[in-house]
Amino acid sequence: MVQYASAHLDSAFAALSDATRRGVLEQLGTADASITELADRFDMTRTGMKKHVGVLEAAGLVRTEKVGRVRTCRLGPQRLADVSAWLERYRRMWEERFAELDLVLEELQQRETSDDRHTR
Amino acid sequence: MTATPGNAPTARTTIERTSDRELVVTRTFNAPRHLVFKAWSEAELFKRWWVPKSVPITLLSCEMDVRTGGGYTLVFSHPAAPEPMSFFGKYLDVVPPSRIVWTNEEAGEAGQVTTVTFEERDGTTLVVVHDLYPSKAALDEAVASGSTNWNDETFEQLDAVLADEGGR
Numbered sequence: 120m121v122q123y124a125s126a127h128l129d130s131a132f133a134a135l136s137d138a139t140r141r142g143v144l145e146q147l148g149t150a151d152a153s154i155t156e157l158a159d160r161f162d163m164t165r166t167g168m169k170k171h172v173g174v175l176e177a178a179g180l181v182r183t184e185k186v187g188r189v190r191t192c193r194l195g196p197q198r199l200a201d202v203s204a205w206l207e208r209y210r211r212m213w214e215e216r217f218a219e220l221d222l223v224l225e226e227l228q229q230r231e232t233s234d235d236r237h238t239r
Numbered sequence: 240m241t242a243t244p245g246n247a248p249t250a251r252t253t254i255e256r257t258s259d260r261e262l263v264v265t266r267t268f269n270a271p272r273h274l275v276f277k278a279w280s281e282a283e284l285f286k287r288w289w290v291p292k293s294v295p296i297t298l299l300s301c302e303m304d305v306r307t308g309g310g311y312t313l314v315f316s317h318p319a320a321p322e323p324m325s326f327f328g329k330y331l332d333v334v335p336p337s338r339i340v341w342t343n344e345e346a347g348e349a350g351q352v353t354t355v356t357f358e359e360r361d362g363t364t365l366v367v368v369h370d371l372y373p374s375k376a377a378l379d380e381a382v383a384s385g386s387t388n389w390n391d392e393t394f395e396q397l398d399a400v401l402a403d404e405g406g407r
Contacts, residue, residue: 136258210254212291213264213368217252219288223278224270231274 134178139163140171144180144194151193154183259375264368272359275366276336279355280305290315299323307333311341349377 158168175181252266278284286301303311312327328342343350351370358365372378
């Protein structure tokens with residue numbers, strides 16, 4: 120079993136509990152962006168976006184660098200990979216269960232349909 | 240992946256850690272709610288799907304008394320475990336066909352409370368599985384120990400297994 124340092128994951132999970140922040144990470148996964156660009160894309164004020172980026176930065180999920188008047192945001196070092204890999208495995212466990220449940224439900228529906236036919 | 244006609248594009252399992260104590264899993268099923276509830280509340284049906292196929296675990300017994308105040312005991316064997324493992328708890332609230340709430344007591348006080356809701360939408364059923372842990376530390380511990388994901392290795396193998404089978 121992989122042992123994750125849970126303190127390490129705490130702040131990352133808290134940072135990821137917000138839809139905008141997850142969106143920002145997804146966005147930064149495709150390209151670096153300034154606070155202004157992120158604010159525009161998520162339709163919020165620069166101040167609001169700064170707060171979100173601050174939370175992500177504190178969790179180590181994002182790094183920022185100020186050059187002149189522009190603060191550029193990019194993904195932080197590999198922490199997101201830890202968190203999302205764990206969530207993805209957990210999701211797959213459920214997906215696997217649910218694929219079997221689909222089969223059970225299909226059978227129940229067929230049974231119900233044929234029962235209907237018998238009683239009519 | 241299972242290709243179930245009609246629901247494949249929407250049959251996406253989502254997962255979210257909605258707070259430091261909560262995990263939420265959602266999935267829509269292409270079946271009416273009373274049948275989905277039945278598959279969650281009758282042991283004979285439940286045991287056919289609960290154990291993920293790629294996990295080397297055998298469900299030895301499954302007893303479920305799905306009504307408010309009832310209890311359940313699932314006994315599994317695992318090649319790495321010398322003794323069978325029991326998972327047990329109580330049903331805190333059961334409202335057919337819309338809701339089942341149970342405790343997970345094998346972990347003592349660190350166990351989560353699981354709430355499953357069933358919501359019918361035009362002949363399909365949205366299932367929401369909500370796990371509430373007693374503390375942030377308890378959920379972190381579950382993550383760290385891998386108890387929520389059974390075993391990391393098996394999931395790494397899953398892609399290969401699914402690719403081999405090519406769907407049913």
